Every structure is written in C-alpha cells, then in structure tokens.
Amino acid sequence: xxxxxxxxxxxxxxxxxxxxxxxxxxxxxxxxxxxxxxxxxxxxxxxxxxxxxxxxxxxxxxxxxxxxxxxxxxxxxxxxxxxxxxxxxxxxxxxxxxxxxxxxxxxxxxxxxxxxxxxxxxxxxxxxxxxxxxxxxxxxxxxxxxxxxxxxxxxxxxxxxxxxxxxxxxxxxxxxxxxxxxxxxxxxxxxxxxxxxxxxxxxxxxxxxxxxxxxxxxxxxxxx
Numbered sequence: 001x002x003x004x005x006x007x008x009x010x011x012x013x014x015x016x017x018x019x020x021x022x023x024x025x026x027x028x029x030x031x032x033x034x035x036x037x038x039x040x041x042x043x044x045x046x047x048x049x050x051x052x053x054x055x056x057x058x059x060x061x062x063x064x065x066x067x068x069x070x071x072x073x074x075x076x077x078x079x080x081x082x083x084x085x086x087x088x089x090x091x092x093x094x095x096x097x098x099x100x101x102x103x104x105x106x107x108x109x110x111x112x113x114x115x116x117x118x119x120x121x122x123x124x125x126x127x128x129x130x131x132x133x134x135x136x137x138x139x140x141x142x143x144x145x146x147x148x149x150x151x152x153x154x155x156x157x158x159x160x161x162x163x164x165x166x167x168x169x170x171x172x173x174x175x176x177x178x179x180x181x182x183x184x185x186x187x188x189x190x191x192x193x194x195x196x197x198x199x200x201x202x203x204x205x206x207x208x209x210x211x212x213x214x215x216x217x218x219x220x221x222x223x224x
Contacts, residue, residue: 069097071122072171074106075191076114093117094192096168097125098132098175104202105129106172106195130199133207137179140208145201150193154201155182168194172202 075094080087091114098104105128109120133140138156145152152169157180163173165183168191173181185194212219 069099069122069126070175072096072175073118074168074171074195076117088112091117093121094195095121095125096171096175096195097122097129098172098177100175100177102132102134102177103129104132104172104176104199106199108192130202131207132176132178132202133205134177135208137177138181139178140205143201143204145197145199145204147193147196147200149188150190150197151186152194152197152201153184153186154198156180157182167191169198172198176202 073093073095077092079090079092081090082088090110090112092108092110093114094106094108095118096104096106105125107121107123107125107128109117109122109124111117111120137159139154140156142153142155145154154169157164159180161180161182163170163178163181163183165173165181166185169183169185172195173183185197188194208219212221
C-alpha cells in the first residue's frame with residue numbers, strides 16, 4: 001500500500017509540473033501576441049499621424065491657386081427634345097476668356113450637362129486666342145467690325161471714361177484688360193453675332209509695334 005501511495009504521489013506531482021509548464025507556455029504566447037498587436041496598433045497610429053501631417057503640410061504649401069484666364073459666360077441656352085420617355089435636355093454655352101493683358105478668345109460648346117458645355121467652350125476659347133492691342137487702358141484707334149447682320153463700332157476713350165458697352169462687348173473688353181472704350185452695336189442683337197463682330201474689330205486693329213517697325217520709326221514717335 002505504501003508503494004502504491006508513493007506512485008500516486010509521484011504521478012500527481014508530475015501532472016502538476018506539466019500543467020504549470022503548459023500554463024507558463026500559454027502565458028508567454030499570449031504575452032507575445034499582445035505585444036505584437038500593440039506594436040501593430042502603434043505602427044498604424046503612427047502611420048495615420050504621419051499621413052495626416054503630410055497632408056496638412058501639403059495643403060499649407062499649396063495656398064490659393066490663381067486662374068490663368070478671366071472666364072466670362074456670355075450666353076447659356078437650353079433646348080429640349082421630346083422623346084418616347086419624356087424630354088431630353090441639352091445645353092449650349094458661349095464664353096469669353098482673357099488674361100487681362102491683351103489676349104482674348106471665345107468658344108462655343110454643346111453638351112447634355114451645363115458644366116460640360118461650359119468646359120468645352122472654354123477649351124475651344126483657349127485654342128483660339130488672339131492679341132488685342134491695349135495702350136494706357138484703351139484701344140489704339142477707331143475700328144468697325146461686321147458679322148452677318150451685326151455691326152460693332154469701337155472708339156478709344158480717355159482715362160476715367162470706363163467701358164461704355166453692354167453684354168458681349170463689355171465681357172470681351174474686360175477680359176482683354178481694356179478699362180476705357182466707347183462702343184456701339186447696330187443691327188442684329190444676337191450675342192453670338194455680336195461676339196463675332198467684336199472679334200472682327202480686334203482682328204482689324206493695327207499694332208503700334210508692327211506699324212513702327214514697317215515705317216522705320218520708334219514707338220514713341222508713332223504713338224507717344
């Protein structure tokens with residue numbers, strides 16, 4: 001009996017030792033998992049903080065973006081087509097752009113969306129820029145322009161007069177950097193025709209630098 005009792009005690013001791021070893025192993029494994037998860041969370045938070053700081057820095061460095069051109073919407077037209085499912089709308093936009101230093105252009109665009117029509121017209125205007133001669137805020141001389149039944153007259157004006165014009169002519173002069181001018185629109189009041197007639201005036205204007213070079217005189221002798 002004594003021998004059996006000793007054998008039982010030894011087996012119980014061995015089992016308790018094995019249980020303790022298993023507990024220590026599981027504790028060490030859980031500690032390793034916890035440390036790994038903590039490091040992973042710290043790395044993510046640091047990555048998030050780093051990304052946020054970078055974004056804030058990039059936003060601060062950019063600052064306000066200045067537009068290269070002055071964009072003016074002259075006319076926006078909407079048309080409707082009746083189809084089986086209802087009415088389908090389309091839009092057309094006439095825009096004028098300029099850099100305020102003598103370069104101007106106009107464009108006409110059509111699309112099923114207003115923003116897309118305006119974007120198309122601006123892109124076409126950028127591809128067709130022409131030079132508007134400007135001296136002391138006004139045009140160099142009187143000029144007349146025609147397109148179909150529209151007739152536009154432009155005359156130079158002294159400083160302080162302002163832009164005496166309406167609608168499309170005013171938009172073109174403001175975009176081109178002209179501050180003083182007299183104008184008169186005769187005939188058809190279609191905004192598209194008036195824009196074309198105004199650009200006909202601009203194409204007929206004589207540039208002082210070109211004229212002085214052709215005549216063999218200085219710019220001061222020709223224009224003062």
